[in-house]
Amino acid sequence: MNIIRCMLSAAVMFAFTAPVLGQDSWKLQPVAVQTRWAKNVSPANALKEYPRPQMERNNWVNLNGLWDYAITDNGAARPSRFDGRILVPYPIESALSGVKKALLPSQNLWYKRLFTRPALKTGEKVKLNFGAVDYEATVFVNGTQAGKHEGGYTAFSFDITALLKAGENEIVVKVFDPSGEGVGPHGKQVLKPESIYYTPSSGIWQTVWMETVPEVHVEELVMRPDIDKGILDVVVKGKGKPEVVVAGCSECGVLKQVQDDDRTTTITVKVPKARLWSPGNPFLYDITVKLGNDVVKSYFGMRKISVVKDAAGVDRIMLNNKPYYNLGTLDQGFWPEGLYTAPTDEALAFDIKAIKAMGFNTIRKHIKVEPARWYYHADKLGMLVWQDMVNPNQGLPQGAKAAFEAQSAETLSQLHNHPSIVCWVLFNEKWGQYDQQRLTEWIKSADPSRIVNGHSGELLYVNEVLRSPSPNAYVSADMTDVHSYPDPMMPIRIPGMAQVCGEFGGIGVFIPEHQWLTGSAWGYIQEKPAALMAKYNVMNQHLQLFEKEGLSGSVYTQPFDVEGEQNGLMTYDREVIKIPFAALRQIHAPLNPEAALPGWVEMTKGVVAKDADLTEPGILYSNMLPQYIMGKRDAAFLKKMAMMATQAGDKLGAELAGKAYIAGIKMPLSEEDINAVVQFSKSTKDAGFKLMHDNAAAFQKAMGDRKYTVAMMNMILKGEMEPLMNAADQVDWAAVEAAVKPYGLPGEEILLRAQTVGYFNKQDWKNYAPVAKAYLEKFGTNVSENEKTMFQKALDEHKKN
Template sequence: MIDRKEYPRPQLVRKEWINLNGIWDFAFDDQNKGLEEKWFNQSQVFNQNINVPFAYQTELSTIGDTAFHDIVWYRREFEVPKSWEEKRIILHFGAVDYRAWVYINEQLVGFHEGGHVSFSFDITHYVTGGKETLVVRVEDPSTDETIPRGKQYWVEQSDSIWYTRTTGIWQTVWLEPVSSSHLSKVRFTPDVDNGEIKLDFEVNGDYQGKKAEVEIRFKDELIAKDCIDIHERFNKRTIHLYNRKIFRTGFHHDGWNWTPENPNLFDVKLILRDNQQVLDQIDSYFGMRKIHTENGMIYLNNKPYYQKLVLDQGYWPEGLLTAPSDEDLKKDIELAKEMGFNGCRKHQKVEDPRFLYWADQLGFLVWGECAASASYSEDAVARLTREWFEIIERDYNHPSIVAWVPLNESWGIPGVRADKQEQHHSLAMYHMIHSIDTTRLVISNDGWEMTKSDICAVHNYNHGNKDEAAKYEAFKESIVTKENIITSQPAKRKIYANGFEYRGEPIILTEFGGIGFKLGEDSGWGYTSVSNKEEFISDYKRVMEAVYTSKALHGYCYTQLTDVEQEINGLLTYNREPKCELSEIKKINDMWHQEIVKN
């Protein structure tokens, strides 16, 4: 039995916790009678078992049923250790798609809407000290096109770019004890220019007379230490990192910054005390990383940086949105780096924090993206906006994330080219995200019909097959200069929505390629196709040579890392089998350096 036992929240680690993954009781509620019949206090109705955190549609769940079941129920028992008796007990869910009602011992403790990020409930007053019963009711409307669903299809059979749905619990469920006074909402904001880290944190419970101690280490060496007297619930502190000791050793602070080539991280210990008693202790980390645009280029830590990204859908054949193991998350990054990519655009999915942890540790840029709705409505606007507040709160501290992508290819805003209401939504998402996160770039509508955006992000799959010489030349011409890109309509869509225009932002080709190549018995489609490994390498080189001749592009994102279901346009198969020697892809990706020098 495959399970997920690794610590689920790597940016805020406490020593004590209990993993609730594994075999749970399970039931479909196709007639929606569970609430009326009070299934939260009837164990006999749970007639199946499921392996949490894998959705019932997956093989790893042990159910593997891809039919529509819009309401499902989960049940399991657990015990709280005696040593936790004086603590508050917090129940955490990594992600549940889409609406969740949570019961402890037949009592409703909370509700959450939003299928892609974590949430938690304080269940202290609901547990009894013996065997506790946890029940979760989930609603996931299969055909509702106004909920953020991303690539999850609203038709039962997968087709084209749409995949099998994920319903219910799909990330780790766990318990942890905390003191009545404890730390929360810890946020690190790096200031690379001044060599400072800005610390924000909240103290839940009684904060009067408490102290917070901060220790910051780099490669096991103590760099900074501070003690903060707590006078209010929300606290801020700025800590200077580059002290005289560093300069005395001749080690310039540039060597401390986080980059894909040198993913330097600072380890942090944050302790909350009441006199000499330790009330809470958190282990975390941060990276000194700055991303900004200037003169039509992207700068990483004040140096021009060419992004070589790969589109990553984050699907697995046995687990769909849930990676079979933590090692699988790590392996995807390692394979991408082995091919010469320095980052990914995580497409239509808010990825598991464990992926972001490995991106931080291994050095891998991430463009964070949320699942889109398929249709526009005021409800869809509200749902997407709420999820983005939760996404940024959860993932703010990851240095690997350098951009946010709230909208993609006018999904959920089909009339944005001319519709003022939908344009306001695009603008609102851009400004809202910047209002709560000043450390990253925001792309308003990746692909085309952009409003205000920090990057001009263009999708163009018109490179044609190798025997379509005229189409290939037209593709090269369409991306060779800024003017050609801005005036192009590669999907018969304008690059900017009506009333908006290019204002000098960096231009990146954020979707292209998608060369279809099947191995073995695989079947499916790609944007172009080849029939063997030699043709695959040759065609990849042909497409990339067109990109490298562009005098306007400041990066790219190739489609895509892996095959997904009926799509066979990955560099790897769905099972992560390379379609050619990875060194050949890296050799082609590394050609960019030669072309830049040449041009």
Template sequence: MQLLRSFVFSFLAATAVARPGSGGRPEAAIQARGAKYALKEPPLTTPWTDKVGVDPWPEYPRPQMQRSQWQNLNGVWQYQNASSLSAVQNPPFGQDLGQEVLIPSCLESGLSGIQGSYTLYSWFSTSFQVPSEWKGDNLLLNFGAVDYEATVFVNGKKAGFHRGGYFRFTLDVTQYLKEGQENELLVFVHDPTDDGDYVIPIGKQTLRPSHIFYTPCSGIWQSVFIEPVQANHITGVDLDGNMDGQVNVTVHTTNMNVTTNVQVTVHENGDVVATHSGPSNQPFQFKVDSPKLWSPSSPNLYNVTVKMGKDLVQSYTGFRTISKGTVDGVVRPLLNGEFIFMFGTLDQGFWPDGIYTPPTKEAMVYDLQVLKSLGFNMVRKHIKVENELFYQACDELGLLVIQDMPALRPSQSKTLANCATEAILPDPAQQKEFTRQLELLINQHKSFPSIATWVIYNEGWGQITTYYPEFELTELVKQLDPTRLIDSTTGWYDHGAGDFSDNHHYANPQCGTPFYSINSSPYDETRIGFQGEFGGLGNNVSIEHLWNNQAAINTINQTYEIDTTIDAWNYRSHLLLSELEDQVKRFACSGGVWTQTTDVEGEVNGLMTYDRRLKRVDEDQWKSDIQALYKAASGRRNATMSSL
């Protein structure tokens, strides 16, 4: 891990235009007019709230495709609310938008300086200069994520449009630039969340927060940066290293119809261990001899350099193979050919000060470090997609990731003219858009070694049941990424698709067992028995650790179970973990997901409170109970295994 950090830092040190300590931020990018930015007091803070300042997220935001020259456009921008979707037809070019906003942030957050609600339509603006050293190069404008639709203008010209609140996009804005002058960047954002008839991927966001559904995030909530490139440049690098040392590579370029030679070099401890040349825009393979394998216990990573002409990008990979196989007559998940009991938490990724945007990288990684220190080897990223530094941290720490696709308008219904109610589900066009964004999820994240499983549907949310689209979607995901497992339907409407027979049950588990309850399906012995969610034990806390919103506080008693003391909470946790251990020994349980990492708004069932200031866990007890799960699984893995 230290090797990777050192390599990346030395690589980025070559940046010629960075202001010292700025992460490559040009001075002009944080200059704005209008009322000065100020943090707004959120309903709850974290230890990092006051550390954010006006230079947020200075880190290079794309760890698997890094270039040495870049400028960070994060900082204080201008903001103006817009009245409707038609506002995009009349952009406020050259105007003072009146308010300042911190980018990246959610407009609903205190960190944004706005802390708005129903921010469905918004304008954002800033300005930047292109360094003279970049003259003659094309300029890429990169957005980490904008929720939900972004229309981008540069110097009064429309430069592009993007739809999808969780995915990065890049625009070549070369033709719109003014050489040696300030360049105006204006962005119109439309984020309907669950307004009206919109059925879009939103995860747990809602305009009407209540208990397990939370404050939404609108706007530019991940980093923005620019970088110079050649006209034909690398646009993406797909990397997969398996347990046999085979490296599978596809280097995508601007001109997809032209094949160009690319060179890929793998480094370990500064030494070259393999180099290979191959064609762009086509998959090719080569071998690294006797690689050190990646696993939660040994998260070994190798630095990778990809070169095409003058374009040079830095990346990394880990060598591991994720599969399934039969061990002693039970279908199991396998890591590097051996049964691994995957155990982690449901990780919502919400923050009281930043909503979707963690206040700092340190804060984001802190959650993962807490999980790792307790002995968890996995985290389920629950119907949210994080910035890419999250997945890099999981790669470095050794935490497997079960990655959910954000759900379509979860668990909502509408009243028909005849007063009957029906679930809000996607129409054919909305289902097609869901499929397109599922493809983006896979293609943009399939090179992170830690990701072990893709989840398509959670608890039937947005899942059509008049036919079974999960079968077609499962085949699509397998085609896009044959190197991982697929949990097609975690909880509820399971019709047999995918690699997992996944049960959700609160509070106690039913993992690979001959018993099940309502909304679950009986264990299917042809697939992996898995406890996709359980636990959820609640323990109320004093107001200084609560989301200070009365509507949220009023829903606390909707928690699956309330334990009146910390001791009682740990006692009940021990019983449930012991019950899971017994199911591992007796039945076909191959892993589980405990609800959850932290409290969120009206939920008080986290290992930590929402502000991350209080841990509920008896650490010695939890460490012992988690190790007991692994020991029980180890006792089941000694028989003959056959691959599926």
């Protein structure tokens, strides 16, 4: 029978409970926009669903809720006093954590909570499980280290039985998260030290739970379906003789059982006349595995993914031995109030439902590993997933390769059983690329059941200009892949490989009052709401032509706006759809015919969003100007006016609104004021620059030291340096230095950087040497590893010049 389980049902079967912590010390922190689910979050119900649906036990307790937290220098001992309460499992930088503070690479984050030891039968063990902690977690139980895990995206578990005592017990977790300054994979949180893509997510960001298991229990479960043979291989790790039962399948049964070693058994189950899993029919079989007194519930889907020649001899992606166009979108998994963590399980599922309601059949999960329940929803709802490995530190400092490979190995193991995952993506563009052939072949060997995209976007075109060409770009992969912005294009053809367009689109359309940042709306191109549908339709018509030439898949950037990127088909708060769902399904139907069928629509019932207002932005803006002329100056109006002026192309109006907003700010500055000042301030000539300069401490606290410094550097560059640098062929650096001197270290850093880059580009090695040496010595920690290597290499090669 199809798997329809109420995951909440396990909650009534706990063998032990945790104490209820006080709920009056938490509140949602201010956030620019928020989703409809944020209001449902409280310390009593923070992500209470069973977190690991493919190895579900009844005897468990959820440890999400309020914990004590503290931030210390990373060399400090455990704090004797804690700073306050934090709502687990929301990152400390998020509004839902109740804290909303930045964690610096020079700091540690500490968590603490109490729990009651369960009553244990002879031989029973207690396991403490973490869905994910970013980045390095050291766990203590009653003052003794239970274990340590490095890697911010994968689950880990410790047997804490021997550390428990009767009555009340204590868990403490120490977290170190250096983000872009560390060696580990960090995803879209950090591009390089001086440029943060999105707000980082530090600390515990997935569910924490405990479970009681018998001494003999299932340690690991691996399922390998084979639709051609009509069998399922079930690998059970754990000492003893396991039993396997497939629910609702009278013809399913054990064919053979092989003891691989003293802790591993492989059971082959026949699944005749199997109902095949696909996005149009996501049928899942329930399965129960018993080992001694341990009972684990799971599920599996019978499906096959491959690259095979079609009847015309064209290499195509095949699903269940038939050509299946992978019509995808690039989903990054960020939330305005939870950052890496969805506010509720309903919200987690909504994203997949909404993407399916748009008519897509594939999600490329972009350099993030989601909680297990996200993949459960993808399995249940019917969505193909291309899973990215989380990119290594792009500069590849010592230790980065080992950290990347360890995290990738954990990802392959952790996600193996999900039928929705059909493709592993090794590298994205050139973000930390190395040893591509070895690593591609390693993934194919570790998991021959899926296809591998060795390098998504190894060939990257922006406005038809090729960036970063590479020889042998798709070595050992199952597909060739091109990124092309904004319009899609065909990748190269290599025999034996499918052809895909791994990213395209990025059409920026911002919607008033649904923006994370009102002062910017990034996209590869900008369109007004009324023009988006036509532009998007043309792109998809080109995809139809490419499909006839052999294109097997495409990935549109992106389904939802993310912070400053407003190029989603839906707003960041998931409230407004920029092209109606029905229209999107119609546009997509030629490539995904199932999207037009009633069953597809039925699977997305309950997905609700407002259609975008297609009124010409200039008309909306012109209706605001009379109010401004008549003296309307409230903050909300001015912020909206600035945004509408930008959309209408009135730079003067945007500047007027920004200046008026800043002029009306009252001290002390709120976080909303600080964010608005940063958005409205682009130069030292802007009123916001003086406010930022004079109130440095407040802005540094809200933004973080480095982000504040970079903002100041950019304004100094635009306001003081560019007029002098662009005015003549030969830059008078003495004049530039005099102009930036009043601004202290930010002025000195941007001056040395500009001189280093300028002399490097002109290959003026005589003048380059002293400034580059000074820049690297004084500000080298702020320079990306790639640039540092490039600048130092030039220094070494031209020492005598």
